[in-house]
Amino acid sequence: MRAAELVDAGDVRLRDVDRPEPASDEVLVEITDVGICGSDLHWYEHGRMGDRIVEEPLVLGHESAGRIAEVGSDVEGFSSGDRVAVEPGVPCRRCEYCRTGRYNLCPDVSFMATPGTDGAFREYVAWPADFVHPLPDSVSTRDGALCEPISVGLQAVDRGEVDVGDSVLVVGAGPIGTLAMACARAAGASEIAVTDIVDSKLERARSFGADHAIDGRAGDVAERVRDHLDGGADVVIEASGARPAVETALDSVARDGIVVLVGLAPDAEVPVSTYDLVRGQIDVRGSYRFANQYDDAIALLEDGRIDVGALVDFADPLSEIGEALERASDPAILKGMVSVGEE
């Protein structure tokens, strides 16, 4: 089968490799669609993330869906041809976090497209059946592949305890921020503001349903948030990881509000006034990946409550993976995808 391997920074090669055999508890998925995530671009551009370095060829891509090609001997409930979304992180299932349903925090998770665990820019993936989710007829595999970033959005909204009537500010209108916004709306948020520093992202946020799209380059964002959202946002979801954006998030929350930090910013140290946090009774929370969110993501797609297709700017074939990764690096692109098997 063909697999796109990252061999060095900026160097991804299509190679013929052995097709995997599913273990008894696995299914073999013929991959059809894979989203390109910012983390794929980071690995591609730098060949490393923090102290994790790509030393062996690594297949990128962790937002994937496809069709069942083979079913392991102990697996029940799947048949060849079933269309499925593949959840990319398989935890140990034994630790305290796994046993209490918080498997996104498992220290021994194998997550696709990180050193040691190949991702989905390849024709077939053998994957544990309990981390593979059937798609209803009305949900395409292209949309199903994006259950992954939708699940990140759902997790953020859960962490923010977004409820009916809440006002929400989303900082950063990339795919994660945009999907968090859609998930907040689905959870009942009544008024949603979004801020970004790229014009096209602000326009896309508006067309995706933001009530207020605030240009982060033009002056005091927090003040404008307070004007629009009656004194501040009940919940702020920070989805950029940029230092000034984190400051905006902390400054824009209403009293008794919750700030959810989703953006990953290894170097962003931000001064925090603990005095303001205490007096405002503010919760600041991290939100990491997702746990048990795929079924809800699929339900939102099935109900048409998230038009995830509107996020997608292009879908290139696997044979053009290098060009696809370059195209996706353009800040105006919201979501690029790779179609596997369609040439």
Ligand SMILES: NC(=O)C1=CN([C@@H]2O[C@H](COP(=O)(O)OP(=O)(O)OC[C@H]3O[C@@H](n4cnc5c(N)ncnc54)[C@H](O)[C@@H]3O)[C@@H](O)[C@H]2O)C=CC1
């Ligand atoms: N916590 C988690 O589980 C996960 C975290 N992430 C992280 O979430 C963040 C968002 O992911 P993507 O949407 O894929 O990234 P992205 O880079 O596509 O989007 C970030 C957006 O933030 C905007 N931005 C940058 N500086 C800003 C500022 N000062 N004010 C307002 N907006 C600003 C950018 O213009 C861009 O539109 C990244 O840091 C990513 O690493 C992604 C997936 C999972």
Ligand SMILES: CC(=O)[C@H](N)C(=O)O
């Ligand atoms: C950071 C990412 O983009 C990825 N979804 C991950 O959880 O590692």
